Amino acid sequence: MSLKLNMLPPSVNNLPIRVFVRAAGLSFEEQNVWGTTKLEEYTAKCPSQLTPSIETGELPRGLLWESCAVMMYLANRDGLTGLYPTDPASRAMIDSANFYGVGSLYPAVARATYPRAGFGGAPGEVSASNASDEEKESGRRAAEESIPRLLEVYRDFFLTDAGFIGNDEPTIADIRFASTLEFVPLTDIELPGWVTDYLQRVESALGDAYSEPVADVRGFIAQVKSKA
Numbered sequence: 001m002s003l004k005l006n007m008l009p010p011s012v013n014n015l016p017i018r019v020f021v022r023a024a025g026l027s028f029e030e031q032n033v034w035g036t037t038k039l040e041e042y043t044a045k046c047p048s049q050l051t052p053s054i055e056t057g058e059l060p061r062g063l064l065w066e067s068c069a070v071m072m073y074l075a076n077r078d079g080l081t082g083l084y085p086t087d088p089a090s091r092a093m094i095d096s097a098n099f100y101g102v103g104s105l106y107p108a109v110a111r112a113t114y115p116r117a118g119f120g121g122a123p124g125e126v127s128a129s130n131a132s133d134e135e136k137e138s139g140r141r142a143a144e145e146s147i148p149r150l151l152e153v154y155r156d157f158f159l160t161d162a163g164f165i166g167n168d169e170p171t172i173a174d175i176r177f178a179s180t181l182e183f184v185p186l187t188d189i190e191l192p193g194w195v196t197d198y199l200q201r202v203e204s205a206l207g208d209a210y211s212e213p214v215a216d217v218r219g220f221i222a223q224v225k226s227k228a
């Protein structure tokens, strides 16, 4: 059954799936949907208007979004127990890290980086309001200041064992966490040594599966910084 991946190259929400399909050795077709997610054709298939999404005929609605749900589905479907171990205790750590990442870490990273990346803020956020530039920067900075504490949770709780989350090789939680970390260089935070070590560990374990798609994110960040 064919697998189509709808994605935006500079996005660290899209990066996990782009890494996952490569790490899993899946056959896939990648489609850059930049500028088309709000159009009728995409919305008809994906009412959330979000990326990443996958399309495959075996899904009840033919499409699935949410980066972690997509990785969980594909790993379950194909029995990829290294990337998503079946042991309930390992899974508990992986699922907790992923839900914490999507629910707590990523929103802080988005509020700290989107204004600099030129991405719009969510309705109700100061960056999307009529506030002054000073007030918007103050909101962005507050988000940035919350990030080190959020990161320490990974160091102190999720990475207590072998240096990967829930396994002695990279899991879908590492793919998601590392992907989110890739946007932190858009902030003024100096990444602590354990974070840079961790990113190197993940990248070296995953090889080209990580290095190839992450080049789009790093290239985008370099472009943003060169214009700042």
Ligand SMILES: N[C@@H](CCC(=O)N[C@@H](CS)C(=O)NCC(=O)O)C(=O)O
Pocket: 008, 011, 012, 013, 014, 035, 036, 037, 038, 049, 050, 051, 052, 065, 066, 067, 068, 102
């Ligand atoms: N929690 C979602 C977040 C997805 C998300 O926010 N995607 C953004 C890109 S970072 C998107 O597709 N926005 C629509 C657009 O920019 O056209 C996930 O992990 O997949």
